[in-house]
Amino acid sequence: MSIDVLLKEFQEVSEHPYKVLSQYKAEGKKVIGVLPYYAPEELVIAAGMVPMGIWGSNKKTIALAKEYCATFYCTIAQLALEMLLDGTMDQLDGIITPTICDTLRPMSQNIRVAMGDKLPCIFLAHPQYRRPAFGMQFTVDQYTNVKKELEKIAGAEITDEALRGAIKTMNASRAARREFVKLAGQHPEAVSAVLRSAVLRSAWFMEKAEHTAKLQQLNAELAALPASNWKGKKVLTSGIICDNPKLLQIFDDNGIAIAADDVAQESRLIRVDAAETGDPMMALAQMYADQDYDVLLFDEKSSENRRADYVVKQVKESGAQGLILFMQQFCDPEEMEYPYLKKALDAAGIPHVKLGVDQQMRDFGQASTAIQAFADVL
Amino acid sequence: MAKAVSPGVQALRKVVDDVYADARKAKAEGKLVGWSSSKFPCELAEAFDLNVMYPENQAAGIAANRDGEIMCQAAEDLGYDNDICGYARISLAYAAGKRASRKFDPETLEYIIDPKSGKPLKDADGKVVIDPETGKPKKDPKTMQPYTVLDDIYEIEALPETTEKERAYKNFRREAIKPYRQMRMPQPDFVLCCNNICNCMTKWYENIARMRNIPLIMIDIPYNNTVEVHDTNVAYVRAQFDAAIKQLEEITGKKFDEKKFEQACANANRTAQAWLRVCDYLQYKPAPYSGFDLFNHMADVVTARGKVAAAEAFELLEKDLAEQVKTGATTTPFPEQYRVMFEGIPCWPKLPNLFKPLKANGVNVTAVVYAPAFGFVYDDLDGMCRAYYKAPNSVCIEQGVDWREGICRANKVDGVLVHYNRSCKPWSGYMAEMQRRFTADLGVPCAGFDGDQADPRNFNEAQYETRVQGLVEAMEANKAAKEAAAK
Known part of the structure; x- marks a missing residue:
């Protein structure tokens, strides 16, 4: 299949997750909603079910969720609740609610209350001490709770063998996505910013094995392309999410390519893999322990500026000329890390621009002006 | 006075x-x-x-x-x-x-007074003195303050101090930083x-x-x-x-030092228990003090609960309160007509504004969530872990509701005033559902208002007053209905 055909297929999924969900349900599969961040999708797959990421919506408007939260909350979380309330998610068989940020903490309660007997809500609290033995143990304990709840929904036990298989599936998915990010950065003429996002976003909705197989085809096609002669600019994107096609169209209209990203929905969560041998629960805990350089995670060496230094390194290695930060409104972990990110970028002479975004944005005039002006200085 | x-x-x-x-x-x-x-x-x-x-x-x-x-x-x-x-x-x-500092003239090293600051000047009869020229109240010069400006201690420390003048300036700039602790x-x-x-x-x-x-x-x-x-x-x-x-x-x-640790644990428990008993005095009708005072005493449980002096001070306050309830005395500066729980951290920059409509309507705050929130009481190390696991924003909604409904019942509240605090996402994040539960479980009206614990720009006084008014009307109606039913 040609690159364009494959990209269109990913785009179709990315634009219509409801259709995908309905299709899986029609096939008799059970589907588990997975809220951000760091929920072990491996456990869902090992239970023979389909994990489906929930990252808000670029099309919905907050209405019913107002019954539960004030306005000053991240729209990703508010719109997730909205879709649970307005029937969009009625076909789900369960939902995992991690609680690693201050919005997700109370939101886990709102979702559980709002869903009542309608939908099993699986609570998940990650430790901030990820690496010491006691932290690893806590992760295993929490994942064991999640596992038990998933087993109840699946009606079958999750065996170690199935879990190792699921780890392989997820490792392959992450590897293919990482490879794609690299290739898309090298061949922006073949993969627009809009379609790059569609490929990565669709990974949250499709069955992982199916997505990986298609992505490996796409990667092979991209790898076979002659070296790119890109005349436009290249940037690194950073933030929680930037998957709005209208926003990304501004990149394409202005000849700005995404060389790589430090975006939670795209690369932040797929940087590391789990061991495919040994105790699979421990392997999942170790994978979480290996996560790093994320605004949501505690840094034991907090007096250093490791995350920002890492992002600077990413910019340099990817060949990006600057960084565009999509600051998700009301996301305090991201906001809290901004001054030190700015400091490191300034020290390295890397230009950047910070754009405030949320999923209720419909008018991108201001963003367009800012992105164009930024591209001009690169 | x-x-x-x-x-x-x-x-x-x-x-x-x-x-x-x-x-x-x-x-x-x-x-x-x-x-x-x-x-x-x-x-x-x-x-x-x-x-x-x-x-x-x-x-x-x-x-x-x-x-x-x-x-x-x-x-x-x-x-x-x-x-x-x-x-x-x-x-x-x-x-x-x-640092917030006081503006001064770098040449004369004299503070520059803000003419808008200060309280009205009062005469011997306690009447406000009117300036005949402007027709407005005269300011009491003793209460007038310099303009507030921002300074930076690291900038100050980097200043030269070779000449007498430089040294004097540097010292004055150090001293100009607002003097409160x-x-x-x-x-x-x-x-x-x-x-x-x-x-x-x-x-x-x-x-x-x-x-x-x-x-x-x-x-x-x-x-x-x-x-x-x-x-x-x-x-x-x-x-x-x-x-x-x-x-x-x-x-x-x-x-x-294990001994010191054990002593600190004993002190912390003693403080927490005394704190809880002080909080419990709000159960009396009329309450011997306003719950707003608890917000001030919180400083002690926050900064000194592991010290014996804090435990002793709360025990002393407890004695004062015991005397007060004997005579039915109260430090609340108005007759208590309604009793409410104040939910959330207060808007510190706007305390007088928070208090004003409550006072005007005879609404006393007789329950605050901080009472159980700082009651860290435990027997052993595992108990200590469990105690610290139970902070206001680390507990599930059922625990949160249970705490609040417990103090609402014990402290006999007629309504709940909920601060949707822009600064505190985890706290405000499930208040809407809690409000529904308070009304369903306790039969009391609730009113919410938008504010902030520290940034005055996020508080809307007009909205607050309207919401308090609404709450008072609902409590009034509730009271009337109860009285009618009793007849």
Whole structure:
């Protein structure tokens, strides 16, 4: 299949997750909603079910969720609740609610209350001490709770063998996505910013094995392309999410390519893999322990500026000329890390621009002006 | 004339004054001074005789002294978004060296007085003196203050001091920093963070550690979805206590003193129990004091609960209150017609504005969530882990509702006033559902208003007054219906 055909297929999924969900349900599969961040999708797959990421919506408007939260909350979380309330998610068989940020903490309660007997809500609290033995143990304990709840929904036990298989599936998915990010950065003429996002976003909705197989085809096609002669600019994107096609169209209209990203929905969560041998629960805990350089995670060496230094390194290695930060409104972990990110970028002479975004944005005039002006200085 | 203050209240004020004074003295003597989140297990630091200060208490004080906005703005100028918690912004600006200071003329070294400041001048009969020229009240010159400006201690320290004039200027600039204790808190040598209150705390303290290049001791309390605290959660926290002790040993070069730790635990329990008993006096009708006073006494449970002086001061206040209830006396400056729970952290910069419509309508605050929130009572180390697992924002909705409904019932409230606090996402995040439960379970009306614990820009007085009015009307209707039913 040609690159364009494959990209269109990913785009179709990315634009219509409801259709995908309905299709899986029609096939008799059970589907588990997975809220951000760091929920072990491996456990869902090992239970023979389909994990489906929930990252808000670029099309919905907050209405019913107002019954539960004030306005000053991240729209990703508010719109997730909205879709649970307005029937969009009625076909789900369960939902995992991690609680690693201050919005997700109370939101886990709102979702559980709002869903009542309608939908099993699986609570998940990650430790901030990820690496010491006691932290690893806590992760295993929490994942064991999640596992038990998933087993109840699946009606079958999750065996170690199935879990190792699921780890392989997820490792392959992450590897293919990482490879794609690299290739898309090298061949922006073949993969627009809009379609790059569609490929990565669709990974949250499709069955992982199916997505990986298609992505490996796409990667092979991209790898076979002659070296790119890109005349436009290249940037690194950073933030929680930037998957709005209208926003990304501004990149394409202005000849700005995404060389790589430090975006939670795209690369932040797929940087590391789990061991495919040994105790699979421990392997999942170790994978979480290996996560790093994320605004949501505690840094034991907090007096250093490791995350920002890492992002600077990413910019340099990817060949990006600057960084565009999509600051998700009301996301305090991201906001809290901004001054030190700015400091490191300034020290390295890397230009950047910070754009405030949320999923209720419909008018991108201001963003367009800012992105164009930024591209001009690169 | 100043309001008469009971011996207990005086003792409580001294305890907090001493905490700040001791820390300043320790810093001057070259000893280590730390900053700690309010619900970090203070018992650990007490075991090492460490002087510890509390940025949340400090930020509340700075906000109450009307410097919240200038400090929040200073943090925003450093790149911290205005969506971030106001306490965190104030604290981060402070950690960066920013200070609210008094404007002065660099040549004459004289303060420049803000003509808008000060209280109206009163004559011998207590009547406001009107300026015949302007027709407006005259200002009492003794209460007038210089303009507030932002300064930076690191900029001041970098100033030259070769000439007499330079030295005088530098000294004056140092002295011009606002003199209240929260604006004179020493910079930290280490930070103690416990994120049982919120995750914002984690990032806030990481930022301080980075800014000042100092060690951070972290106790991580993940959010809990059940009323009970499971053994696995306890084990996780216990292991962290051990790790924290090791870190403190490294920082101080001292061995962990188990005796001192046990004493600190005993003190903390004694303080917590006395605090809870003081809170319980709000159950009397009329309450012997206003719940707003508890907000002031919170400073003691935050900054000194591991010290015996805090326990003694609360016990003294308890005695005062016991005397008061015998005679039915109250320090609430108005007759109590309605009793409400005030939900959330108060808007510190706007305390008088919060109080005004309550006073006008005879509404006394007889329940605040801080009562159970600081009642850390435990028997042993596992119990201590469990106690610290139960902070207001680390508990599930059922526990949160149970706490609140418990004090609402015991303290006989007629309604609930809910502060949707822009600064506190975890706290405000499930209040809408809680409000529904309060009304369903207790049959009391609730009213919510928008505000902020530290940033005055997020408080709308007109909206607040309307909401209080609405609550009063609903409580009135409830009362009338109950009286009618009784007949």
